[in-house]
Amino acid sequence: MIQMFSVSKTYPSQITAISDLTLEVPAGEFIFIAGPSGSGKSSLLRILFGAEKPSSGEVIVNGIRLTHPSFKKVYQLRRTMGIISPDFKLLRDRNVRENIAFALEVTGHPPKEIREKVSETLRQIGLQEREKDSILSLSAGEQQRVAIARALVKGSSLILADEPTGILDDEMTGKVMEIFSERHQKGATIVFATQDANLIQRHPHRAIPLMAGKRGDGESSEEVISEE
């Protein structure tokens, strides 16, 4: 599902976000990318959904070689995955339902299917009562749930989640983790970036510790996060 070989990413400001990282995530795995802020988690995810080009190395996602010189169709790659960004990227002039439906509209799903899938996802994420509310009237936690719902509604086989529970309370974090676990049990591959050591402890999945863009192999995720 995901293969990264010796990947490095250095920004024009000479800051190295990822350094010589090799990683393989087989289809159907739930994996945590653990590390404090600035460890390169977001850069790693951005490389995986084609928002950043690695400076060197090879990246293959869903069978698409992202580092191939002829690879241009980022949008096709993104259609195969659900992405949760820490800044949500929601549409402020649309309501909750419209924001979630948007992911299906732009990929040309029929209206009936959109209605059904959005209603189901709203129910899962516990926002069915607020479907007509404007995004601006939601709390940050609720906005994050809308962003999660938008990533899940497509039923993608790969979900890239960057701090999806970062601002949720414990109860809602638990609910969201249940939804992710449910998707994982149905066969989805989940890459979950977090700096929450407790969350990793509570969920027995493989965790890759990241430290200044390098794999902190030999150290536990908890150690890496607490070293901040």
Add this chain to the structure above:
Amino acid sequence: MISFLGYVMRRALRNMKGNLFPNLTTIAVIGISLLIFLSFSLIAFNLTSLLKIWEEKFEVIAYLKRGTSLNEVEGLLKQVRQLDGVETVNYISPFDAMAFMESRLGRQKNLLEGIQPAILPSSIEIRLKKDYWGETKIDEVVAHLKRVSQIEEIQYGQEWIETFSVLVHLVRLTQWILGGLLLAAIIFIVSNTLQLTISSRREEIEAMQMVGANPAFIQVPFYIEGLIQGLLGAGMAMGLLFLLYKVVLITITPLMKGWMAGLPILFLPWETIAWMLSGGMVLGLFGSFVASMRFLRYGR
């Protein structure tokens, strides 16, 4: 396909409504830039038409010596008709010349009172074949005429036509140099206005890119916006030019009308208007394309 077109049209119009002031400014700047270009086009078009009319009216006038008898005139006409390059030859008697002058003076013909037609010279008007309108060929014909003993003076406006032709070329050259500069300016302006629109809709664009929207789905509304800006700008320029044209027609003095000898001042033909409107659209489209290349690309 229809729903896609409906969507992109709605979004383009919503973008324009949401950024009304920058859009109106762009349309106005495109309009003014094209108006400058079109004004030169109109001047060049009229000068060219004038040149064509003059060229078609081009003739050599040979004034005859006083005392040339009608018999001699008849022989002379026969002789001139046989010259290479001559198409038609007309004899203008002093009475014809007086009648012509009276017709040109109109209500002021009383100025000619007391003047006898006999003081006017008789002349022959020689119209040359089209192939003979070049300077060298005219000189050949004139050289022949100069050898005719009954001819006193020869007048022809070739030199003047050639100077006028240079003027037409200069106007055309200015039009295209100016056009090139204005073209670059229009593309720059449209692309910058659309940059503003794109910035104000960045969130929406990023959200679309996040869920994998087809680039066409994101870009086409901006192309349509550029297209509409170009079309409205060109339409405005055309409207203003037509107003200016009408004002010139109203304010033109009778003296100038007389000088122009009834030659009409024309507006641009329909084909040119259609070309200009399409050109405005293409310019707007190109400006939006430049903006989208710079600001609407997926990350990386």
